[in-house]
Amino acid sequence: MSAASVSVINRSRQFASAILLGASLLLGTSSATFAQDSENSQSVSDQIEDLKKQVLSLNRDLLILEEELLYPANSQVAVYLSMDVGEFFELDAVKVHIDDKLVASELYTEHQVDALFRGGVQRLYLGNLKTGDHRLTAFFTGIGPQGREYKRAAEVSINKETEGKVYELKIVDSTVKLQPVFEIKEWQL
Amino acid sequence: MATVAAKTLRLSLAAATLSVCSLAAEAAKKEALSSVADLSYGVTLYHYFQNDYFNALSELYVAKERGGIQGHSDNPAIIEGGISLAFGMHNTASDLFNELLADESKPTSVKNAAWLNLSKLAYQRSQWSTAAQSLANLDAENASHLVNIERLALQTNIHIHQDNLQAAEDSLNLLIESKGKKDPTAWPYYLHHNLASAYGRNGNFSQAISHYQSVYAADLTEYSLEPDLQLALRDKAHTAAGFSHLALNEYEAAQAEFNQVRLVDGLSNQALLGSGWAAYGQEVYGDAIRPWQELLRRSLFEPEVQEASLALPFAYEKMGAQGEALLAYLDAENTYESELDRIDTATRALSDIALLPLLNIEVDRNSNWLNTPELVEAPIINYLQRLVTRNQFQARVQELRDMQALIEELTVWEQKLTDYQDLNQARTEQRAQQDLEIQNRDYDTLIQTLAEQKATVDTEISRIRSEEDYFALATDPDTLDLIKRAKRSKALAEKAGDLVSPRKQAQAKLYWGILYWQQSQNFHDNLWTLEQQRDSLAREISTVKDSFDRVMDASHNAPDIIPMQQRLDQAEADIAQKQDNLTQLLATIENELRTELLAELEQQKLRVRFYLAETKLSIARLYDTRPIDGDLLIDTNEQETHSLPEVSPGSGNSDINGNSIIDDDTSALDSAPQEEGSDDA
Numbered sequence: 001m002s003a004a005s006v007s008v009i010n011r012s013r014q015f016a017s018a019i020l021l022g023a024s025l026l027l028g029t030s031s032a033t034f035a036q037d038s039e040n041s042q043s044v045s046d047q048i049e050d051l052k053k054q055v056l057s058l059n060r061d062l063l064i065l066e067e068e069l070l071y072p073a074n075s076q077v078a079v080y081l082s083m084d085v086g087e088f089f090e091l092d093a094v095k096v097h098i099d100d101k102l103v104a105s106e107l108y109t110e111h112q113v114d115a116l117f118r119g120g121v122q123r124l125y126l127g128n129l130k131t132g133d134h135r136l137t138a139f140f141t142g143i144g145p146q147g148r149e150y151k152r153a154a155e156v157s158i159n160k161e162t163e164g165k166v167y168e169l170k171i172v173d174s175t176v177k178l179q180p181v182f183e184i185k186e187w188q189l
Numbered sequence: 190m191a192t193v194a195a196k197t198l199r200l201s202l203a204a205a206t207l208s209v210c211s212l213a214a215e216a217a218k219k220e221a222l223s224s225v226a227d228l229s230y231g232v233t234l235y236h237y238f239q240n241d242y243f244n245a246l247s248e249l250y251v252a253k254e255r256g257g258i259q260g261h262s263d264n265p266a267i268i269e270g271g272i273s274l275a276f277g278m279h280n281t282a283s284d285l286f287n288e289l290l291a292d293e294s295k296p297t298s299v300k301n302a303a304w305l306n307l308s309k310l311a312y313q314r315s316q317w318s319t320a321a322q323s324l325a326n327l328d329a330e331n332a333s334h335l336v337n338i339e340r341l342a343l344q345t346n347i348h349i350h351q352d353n354l355q356a357a358e359d360s361l362n363l364l365i366e367s368k369g370k371k372d373p374t375a376w377p378y379y380l381h382h383n384l385a386s387a388y389g390r391n392g393n394f395s396q397a398i399s400h401y402q403s404v405y406a407a408d409l410t411e412y413s414l415e416p417d418l419q420l421a422l423r424d425k426a427h428t429a430a431g432f433s434h435l436a437l438n439e440y441e442a443a444q445a446e447f448n449q450v451r452l453v454d455g456l457s458n459q460a461l462l463g464s465g466w467a468a469y470g471q472e473v474y475g476d477a478i479r480p481w482q483e484l485l486r487r488s489l490f491e492p493e494v495q496e497a498s499l500a501l502p503f504a505y506e507k508m509g510a511q512g513e514a515l516l517a518y519l520d521a522e523n524t525y526e527s528e529l530d531r532i533d534t535a536t537r538a539l540s541d542i543a544l545l546p547l548l549n550i551e552v553d554r555n556s557n558w559l560n561t562p563e564l565v566e567a568p569i570i571n572y573l574q575r576l577v578t579r580n581q582f583q584a585r586v587q588e589l590r591d592m593q594a595l596i597e598e599l600t601v602w603e604q605k606l607t608d609y610q611d612l613n614q615a616r617t618e619q620r621a622q623q624d625l626e627i628q629n630r631d632y633d634t635l636i637q638t639l640a641e642q643k644a645t646v647d648t649e650i651s652r653i654r655s656e657e658d659y660f661a662l663a664t665d666p667d668t669l670d671l672i673k674r675a676k677r678s679k680a681l682a683e684k685a686g687d688l689v690s691p692r693k694q695a696q697a698k699l700y701w702g703i704l705y706w707q708q709s710q711n712f713h714d715n716l717w718t719l720e721q722q723r724d725s726l727a728r729e730i731s732t733v734k735d736s737f738d739r740v741m742d743a744s745h746n747a748p749d750i751i752p753m754q755q756r757l758d759q760a761e762a763d764i765a766q767k768q769d770n771l772t773q774l775l776a777t778i779e780n781e782l783r784t785e786l787l788a789e790l791e792q793q794k795l796r797v798r799f800y801l802a803e804t805k806l807s808i809a810r811l812y813d814t815r816p817i818d819g820d821l822l823i824d825t826n827e828q829e830t831h832s833l834p835e836v837s838p839g840s841g842n843s844d845i846n847g848n849s850i851i852d853d854d855t856s857a858l859d860s861a862p863q864e865e866g867s868d869d870a
Binding site for chain 2: 044045046047048049051052053054055056057058059060061062063064065066068069070080082111112114115116118119120121122123166168187
C-alpha cells in the first residue's frame with residue numbers, strides 16, 4: 001500500500017472515528033441517565049408488584065362472590081375441556097348443548113389448542129341446572145386423521161339432584177384405532 | 190453500559206420465560222396430560238400456556254382459598270412461583286421459592302427448581318454473586334436434563350457479567366456437550382452471541398468473531414427457534430462480526446459479513462453503514478457510496494442515516510468529485526437543520542401530548558403496538574421507535590401494559606358489579622313481594638290454628654283412652670249406623686220398661702253387647718293407629734312451623750341477600766380504590782417514560798448538532814480549497830458527468846425476506862465501532 005493511500009485511510013479513519021466518538025459520547029450520557037432512572041424505578045416496580053398482588057386478591061374474592069351469586073353450589077353445572085395428546089385431531093370448535101339448548105361454543109385459536117395440547121384444561125361452561133334428568137351433548141369439529149374434516153359428538157345423561165355437577169369433555173387419542181376418541185367424564189365432588 | 194444492561198435484561202427475561210415453560214412442561218410430563226387430579230390445576234396451566242398470567246394466578250388464588258390444589262404434589266407451588274416471576278412479581282416469587290426451600294421434606298427436584306428460579310431472580314436484579322450462589326446450591330447431579338441445560342445457560346451468562354469469560358466458555362461448552370444432538374434448545378445461539386459481545390467489549394475482536402460465527406454456523410433448524418428469530422439473530426451476528434472485522438482493519442472479511450445481512454429490517458441500517466466503511470477502508474469509494482446512498486433513502490431519524498449523510502460527501506471528496514461532495518454536504522446541512530426543527534417540534538409536542546394513547550397499549554396487550562397505523566402519523570413516534578428497541582423502555586412498556594390490563598380487568602368487574610347489584614336488588618324486591626304474600630295469606634294464624642286443632646285431638650284421644658270409649662274409634666259408616674241404631678234401641682227399651690217384652694229388651698242388649706264386643710276387639714289397634722297419626726301430624730305441624738320460621742327469618746334477616754349486598758358494596762369500594770391507585774401509578778410511569786423520551790430527543794439533538802457542525806466545517810473546508818483560478822465548485826451542468834452508480838434496494842446485501850424482532854441495541858453492534866473510535870481518539 002502506498003504512503004499516499006495509507007495517509008488517506010488514516011485520515012478517513014480519523015474522520016470516521018470522530019463521528020463514532022461523537023456517537024459514543026452521546027451513548028455515555030445516555031447510560032448515566034438510565035442508571036439514575038433504574039434506581040427510581042426500583043420503588044415503582046415494588047409499588048407495581050404490591051398493586052398487582054392486591055388486584056389479584058381482589059379478583060379472587062370477586063370470582064368467588066360471582067360464583068356464589070350466579071352459580072350456587074346446589075344448582076351449579078360446570079363443563080371443562082381437555083385434550084390427551086391430540087395427534088389425531090386438530091381441534092377447531094366445540095359446541096355444548098344441554099337438553100338441546102346451546103349453552104357454550106368456542107372457536108379455538110392456535111394458542112388455545114397449544115395450551116390444551118400441553119396439558120391445560122379449559123373451563124368451557126359454568127351454569128345452573130334444575131334438579132331432574134337432563135342430557136349433555138358436546139359436538140367437536142376439527143381435522144382428523146389424514147387431514148379429513150372430522151365432526152363427532154359425545155353425550156351423557158345427567159341426573160341432577162341437590163349437589164353440583166362437573167363434567168370433563170376429553171379428546172383422547174386412541175392408539176389402537178389410530179383416531180381420536182371423545183369422552184365425557186363426570187367428576188365426583 | 191446502557192447497552193450491556195439492556196442486553197442483560199432481555200436475556201434474563203428470555204431465560205425466565207424458557208425456565209418457567211420448561212418447569213411447567215416437566216410438571217406436566219410427570220403425569221398423563223389428561224389426568225389432572227384437580228381441574229383448577231389444569232385451568233391454571235391453560236391460562237399460563239397462553240401467557241395469560243393474570244388469570245392463571247387468579248385461578249391458583251381461588252383454588253388456594255378453597256383449600257388448595259389437590260393431587261399435584263408441589264407442582265402448584267412451583268407453578269405459582271414461576272408465573273409470579275413471569276408476571277413481574279419478583280418479591281412474591283422469591284418468597285414462594287424460599288418457602289419451598291425452607292421445608293426440609295421437599296424433594297430434590299422441587300428444591301432444584303426453587304434454586305434455579307431464585308438464581309434467575311437475582312440475575313434479573315443484576316446481583317451476579319447471589320445468582321451464582323443460588324445456582325451453586327442446585328443439586329446438578331440429580332437435576333433433570335432441562336434444569337441442567339438452564340443451569341448451564343444461566344451460569345454462562347453470570348460468568349459473562351462477572352467478566353470471567355474463560356469460565357463462561359467452559360460453561361457454554363459443557364452445555365453444548367450436555368444438550369445432545371437432538372436437543373432443540375436455542376441457548377447455544379444466544380450464549381455464543383453474548384460471549385461474543387463480551388469479547389468485543391473487552392477489545393478481543395478475534396474471539397468475538399469466532400463466537401459470532403458460531404451463531405450462524407449451525408444449520409437453520411425447524412425446532413430450535415422461530416424462523417424469524419433465527420434469521421434475526423443471524424443478521425445480528427453477521428453485523429456485529431462485520432464491525433469486529435472493521436475494528437481489526439479486516440475490511441474484506443467485514444464486507445463479507447455485512448453482505449449476509451438481510452435488507453429488510455432496522456438492523457440492516459447498521460450493516461449498510463458498516464458495509465460503506467468496509468469499502469471505504471479498502472479505498473473502493475464507489476462501493477462505499479452504494480450502501481450509503483441506500484441508507485439515505487431511509488428515515489433520517491435513524492442515526493446510521495444521519496451518519497451516512499455526512500459520510501457520503503466525504504467519500505465523494507475522496508473520489509475527487511468536489512462538486513458532488515459540496516452539494517451533498519449542503520443537502521446534509523439542510524437535512525440536519527430540518528431534523529433539528531423536527532426534534533424541537535417533537536420536544537414541544539411531548540410536553541402537551543398524552544403518552545398512553547400514543548403508546549396505544551390498551552388496544553391489545555399482546556399486539557405490536559408501534560406498528561399500529563395511526564401511530565405512524567404521530568409526531569414523536571419515530572423517536573419512540575428508537576426507544577422501544579431498548580429493554581429498559583420495553584420493561585416500562587410491559588409495566589404499563591400490566592397496569593392497563595389490571596385497570597381493564599377492574600373496569601369489567603365494575604360493570605359486572607353494577608349488574609350484580611341490580612340482580613341483588615331484584616332479589617330484594619322479590620323477597621319483599623314474597624313477604625307481603627306471606628302476610629296476606631296469614632300463614633302464622635293458619636299454623637296456630639292447626640296447632641290448636643291438634644291439641645283438641647290430643648285431648649280427645651286422651652279421653653278415649655282413659656274412658657276406653659270403644660265406640661269412639663269406629664269409623665266404618667255401616668258400623669257407625671249399627672252403633673247408632675243399637676244405642677237407640679237399647680235406650681228405647683230401657684225407657685219403655687215393661688212396655689217392651691223381655692225378649693225384645695234382651696235382644697236390644699244383645700245387639701249392643703255384640704257391637705261393644707266387636708269395637709273393644711279393635712279398640713287398641715285403632716287407638717294405636719290414631720295415636721300414630723296424631724304423632725305424624727304433630728311432626729308435620731312442627732315441620733311446617735320450622736319452615737315458616739325459616740322463611741320468616743330469611744324474610745326479615747335475608748341471610749342470602751344482605752351479606753351479599755355488603756360484599757358487593759365492599760367490592761365496589763375496593764375496585765374504586767384499586768383503580769385510583771393504578772391510575773396514579775400509571776401516571777408515574779407515564780412521566781418516567783416522558784422523561785426518557787425527552788432524554789432520547791436530547792440525544793438525537795446532540796448527535797444531529799454534532800453532524801451539522803462537522804458538515805459546516807467540511808463545507809467551509811471545501812470553499813477554502815476552491816481552485817485559485819476561480820472555477821465554480823458546483824457546476825450544475827457537470828453534475829451529470831459525475832453521477833455515481835445507483836444502487837437498487839436489495840442489491841448485494843439482501844438474501845431473504847423477514848422481519849427482525851431483535852432490537853439493534855446490542856453491545857456487540859455498538860462496541861466495535863466505539864472501541865475503534867476510542868482508540869483513535
